[in-house]
Amino acid sequence: MEPHILILGAPGAGKGTQSDRIVSEFGVDHVTTGDALRGNKEMDISHLGLEYDTPGEYMDKGELVPDAVVNEIVETALEEADGYVLDGYPRNLEQAQTLSEMTDLDVVLYLDVDEDVLVDRLTGRRVCEECGATYHVEFSPPEQAGVCDECGGDLYQREDDTEETARERIRVYEENTAPVVEFYDEEGQLVRVDGEGSPDEVWADVSDAVETNA
Ligand code: AP5
Ligand code: MG
Numbered sequence: 001m002e003p004h005i006l007i008l009g010a011p012g013a014g015k016g017t018q019s020d021r022i023v024s025e026f027g028v029d030h031v032t033t034g035d036a037l038r039g040n041k042e043m044d045i046s047h048l049g050l051e052y053d054t055p056g057e058y059m060d061k062g063e064l065v066p067d068a069v070v071n072e073i074v075e076t077a078l079e080e081a082d083g084y085v086l087d088g089y090p091r092n093l094e095q096a097q098t099l100s101e102m103t104d105l106d107v108v109l110y111l112d113v114d115e116d117v118l119v120d121r122l123t124g125r126r127v128c129e130e131c132g133a134t135y136h137v138e139f140s141p142p143e144q145a146g147v148c149d150e151c152g153g154d155l156y157q158r159e160d161d162t163e164e165t166a167r168e169r170i171r172v173y174e175e176n177t178a179p180v181v182e183f184y185d186e187e188g189q190l191v192r193v194d195g196e197g198s199p200d201e202v203w204a205d206v207s208d209a210v211e212t213n214a
Contacts, residue, residue, distance in 0.1 A: 002028050002083020003214030004103060008181055009111030011169040012121040013195050015087045016134055018111065018206050025207060026214075028083035033091075035132070036073045037065055038158075045069055060159050062168035064091055064176060071098050078103050092176040096183055107213035108184045109206060111195035115170060122166040126155040140199065 003026060007015045016032065023030045041056030050066050052058055058065045074089050090096040113121075124137045126146075130153025135142050142149050160169060184190045191209045195202055 002026070003210060004083060004106045005085040005210060005214060006105050006108045006184075007085055007087050007111065008108065008177070008184070008190075009195060010113060010115070010118055010173045010177075011166065012118040012125070013111040013113045014121075014199065014202060015111060017199055018109075018202060019085045019087045020134075021203050022085045022206065022210065026083065026085075026210060028085050029077075029081040031074065031077040031081060031084045031086045031089075033065075033070050033073055033088035035088075036077070037070070043069075060165070062160055062165045062172055064172060067092070067094055067098070071095065074099070075102055090177075090180050091173075093179055093183060096180050105189065107191060107210055108189045109209055110181055110184075110190050110192050111202065111206075112192055113195040117196060118170055119163060119166050122161050122169075123163050125161055126157060128153045129156050130154070 005022060005026075005028065007019055007022075009015050016034075019030050019032065022028065037055045037059060041059065042054050044053065045055065045066070046053040048066060048068055055065045055069060070089060070091075074086070078084060078086075090099050121136065121139070124139065126135045126137060126142075127133070128148035128151065131148060131151045133148055133150045135155060142155065146155050147153075148155060160166070181190065191213060193202060193205045193209060
């Protein structure tokens with residue numbers, strides 16, 4: 001059976017960057033709530049009777065989208081995946097509980113990055129609108145500014161990567177998601193990886209951890 005990998009970390013810790021490499025190396029699916037929600041920002045969720053009527057309104061404020069919406073996205077994606085790397089979920093203890101009823105995990109990775117590094121990574125991030133490849137204007141720039149090395153597509157900045165929203169996302173992470181990291185640590189499942197090296201240095205530790213534990 002293909003490995004079931006969970007990757008945890010604050011906004012900007014490098015979950016997407018390392019998940020792409022895990023997909024290439026281990027042949028698993030990338031299940032990521034952030035990308036799934038960005039593709040469905042205008043979805044009508046008014047039937048839930050909550051604060052806002054679309055996922056996008058929560059996302060652009062840096063708030064969490066309601067559990068009912070994300071739980072369903074993850075359940076469907078995991079049913080369709082053979083192995084997977086799950087990125088962006090669970091983000092609170094309720095979601096962690098729901099996940100434990102859906103699937104078993106072989107390895108839980110935590111990318112450890114200091115808060116002051118995160119804002120710089122987020123505000124400098126650029127993403128290809130065609131293929132989703134991720135760049136950083138300073139730390140991993142494309143050969144030609146604004147153009148994807150992989151496919152020639154245009155690069156854009158995510159709407160939640162302004163400094164103000166990035167700081168709010170980090171605050172929401174500390175409040176809701178840091179307890180999830182503690183939960184897996186107490187279960188004895190957490191593999192802590194230093195996320196502050198270069199992408200290649202982090203990958204050396206991430207790939208070791210997957211090979212050892214999955
Ligand atoms: P989501 O898309 O999941 O965002 P996030 O968790 O804030 O994480 P990011 O994607 O910002 O960071 P990352 O760790 O993937 O970093 P990356 O590799 O790109 O969620 C967005 C929103 O959706 C949420 O705010 C919420 O509203 C909603 N949502 C999603 N899931 C939800 C859930 N389960 N429940 C409720 N709501 C949910 O790297 C960042 C930058 O750093 C890049 O520019 C990259 O090039 C650079 N970089 C990466 N690694 C390195 C390195 N080692 N050294 C230098 N630079 C690096
Ligand atoms: Mg990401």
